[in-house]
Amino acid sequence: MPGDAGRPAALMARDVSVRYGPVRAVREASLTVGAGQAVALIGETGSGKSSLAFAVARLLPRSARVTGRVEIAGTDVLAADWRRFRGERARLLGCVAQDAMAALNPVLPVGRQVGELFAVHAGMGRRQAAAAASAALASVRIDHPEAVARLYPHQLSGGMRQRVMVAMALALRPPLVVADEPTTALDVSTQAEILGLVAELRERVGSGLLWITHDIGVVAELADWAAVMYAGRIVETGPVEAIFDAPAHPYTEGLLLTRRDLRSGAPGSPLFQIPGAPPARPDEAPGCPFMPRCPRATAVCAAREPPLLPLAGRGEAGHQAACHHPAPPGAPPAPAPARARTAAP
Numbered sequence: 001m002p003g004d005a006g007r008p009a010a011l012m013a014r015d016v017s018v019r020y021g022p023v024r025a026v027r028e029a030s031l032t033v034g035a036g037q038a039v040a041l042i043g044e045t046g047s048g049k050s051s052l053a054f055a056v057a058r059l060l061p062r063s064a065r066v067t068g069r070v071e072i073a074g075t076d077v078l079a080a081d082w083r084r085f086r087g088e089r090a091r092l093l094g095c096v097a098q099d100a101m102a103a104l105n106p107v108l109p110v111g112r113q114v115g116e117l118f119a120v121h122a123g124m125g126r127r128q129a130a131a132a133a134s135a136a137l138a139s140v141r142i143d144h145p146e147a148v149a150r151l152y153p154h155q156l157s158g159g160m161r162q163r164v165m166v167a168m169a170l171a172l173r174p175p176l177v178v179a180d181e182p183t184t185a186l187d188v189s190t191q192a193e194i195l196g197l198v199a200e201l202r203e204r205v206g207s208g209l210l211w212i213t214h215d216i217g218v219v220a221e222l223a224d225w226a227a228v229m230y231a232g233r234i235v236e237t238g239p240v241e242a243i244f245d246a247p248a249h250p251y252t253e254g255l256l257l258t259r260r261d262l263r264s265g266a267p268g269s270p271l272f273q274i275p276g277a278p279p280a281r282p283d284e285a286p287g288c289p290f291m292p293r294c295p296r297a298t299a300v301c302a303a304r305e306p307p308l309l310p311l312a313g314r315g316e317a318g319h320q321a322a323c324h325h326p327a328p329p330g331a332p333p334a335p336a337p338a339r340a341r342t343a344a345p
């Protein structure tokens with residue numbers, strides 16, 4: 001795995017599973033974010049991305065059952081005493097959520113919320129924390145930060161609230177920042193601004209970044225490494241260039257088709273969609289959960305679920321896929337969607 005050899009990985013997740021009662025939302029997912037590295041976690045809605053991210057941050061509801069091992073900058077997250085971990089969390093990781101309105105405190109001016117981080121975790125007095133908060137707001141290119149600091153979340157635009165969250169996530173220069181689809185609710189130009197801002201800031205701060213998205217289009221601009229999630233499992237992972245230039249899993253190929261169509265599609269042209277839907281209970285059938293939607297499926301795919309394995313004969317170290325029939329390197333683009341089978345009942 002890439003990253004800065006001198007520092008412990010920003011995130012090391014090993015065989016993490018998340019269960020909500022009978023629903024297995026994440027199944028034995030392993031993921032590494034090297035120190036200062038940017039990793040994208042990609043997948044459709046419902047694939048388990050947020051469950052994995054929340055498990056890593058110990059932010060899941062009590063009803064969720066989490067197993068596996070998680071380390072953030074060498075700290076064992078799941079084994080740590082809960083109260084102690086809660087006190088340390090802001091120093092270990094910053095979170096940028098999809099819904100800033102829900103993540104921010106509605107009854108506190110945003111400057112106080114940023115300042116509180118410095119007061120609690122950096123031991124600053126009130127004035128010093130307020131000054132640090134203004135500087136943090138200025139660092140996310142908020143004009144007139146002292147004035148904005150006095151406003152409440154509902155008085156800010158969606159893009160401004162997202163900037164405040166980015167400022168808070170990076171304020172304590174944590175080794176890891178987790179961004180869970182932070183631009184989904186924003187218009188396209190604001191999305192691009194936030195993307196650029198996060199990329200620039202995390203480079204300045206040196207944080208590792210786990211960027212969660214269902215939009216593979218933004219991945220190339222932001223991440224060095226990508227992991228593709230399907231039905232609770234990581235089905236392909238590797239350097240971004242390897243994933244984009246030579247995707248091995250048919251699901252990744254399908255995701256890339258959605259992107260190509262986005263870029264080249266004439267206005268109003270229907271976007272490509274992978275036919276079918278993910279299984280509601282992927283662990284109930286023995287085979288590959290992608291099989292009903294897969295143009296390459298054969299008997300073995302129905303019989304057993306493929307493990308995530310290194311791809312033989314590829315130049316890119318670390319490129320892995322969970323597929324009985326990975327595309328050979330240099331293969332032509334994924335087959336036309338029309339040839340995909342219809343989902344099994």
Ligand SMILES: Nc1ncnc2c1ncn2[C@@H]1O[C@H](COP(=O)(O)OP(=O)(O)O)[C@@H](O)[C@H]1O
Pocket residue numbers: 020023025043044045046047048049050051052061
């Ligand atoms: N609190 C919860 N209780 C029960 N099921 C949940 C809960 N949160 C998520 N799920 C289920 O877990 C699966 C994965 O959801 P999620 O992690 O939110 O995926 P994603 O972020 O990729 O959209 C879905 O089937 C979802 O319905």
Ligand SMILES: [Mg+2]
Pocket residue numbers: 049050051180
């Ligand atoms: Mg989600």
